[in-house]
Amino acid sequence: MDCRMGCGACCIAPSISALMKPAGDRCQHLDDAMLCTIFNEPHRPSACAEFKAEMGVCGTSRTEALHLITELESLTCP
Template identity: 55%
Template sequence: MACRLGCGACCIAPSISSPIPGMPNGKAAGERCIQLDDNNLCKLFGDESRPKVCSDFSATIDVCGTTNEQALYLITELEQMT
């Protein structure tokens, strides 16, 4: 499945332990990534400084559901379970 432009759930819900430009210690679950713009688009998309964990993320129906709201809920649930 293709990532929904402007969703941003994967840049908000999960914790990221690897450094992100502007966030050298990564980010906590539920914290908005500093690299997520006002349109919920990654400012680092296609840039080599984008963390590997971000570029390796693959949008799937079981993780992202069918709406942005479902994606935020599902990714938050997965984060809490791990």
């Protein structure tokens, strides 16, 4: 599955410790078009670079992706 352009759910729903970003907060590198401004940069956190879009995480829409990733975050992080 390819990343859904303009989605940004993976930059909002999960916590990203390397960026000190809490779950549910928008990443500071997410622009107004919901695109990562450091996507191809070497300092992009490995957690972000290793994320792969897949149906079980991203669903069929941005709304579903936000729901699924939020649920996964609550199950895996205290």
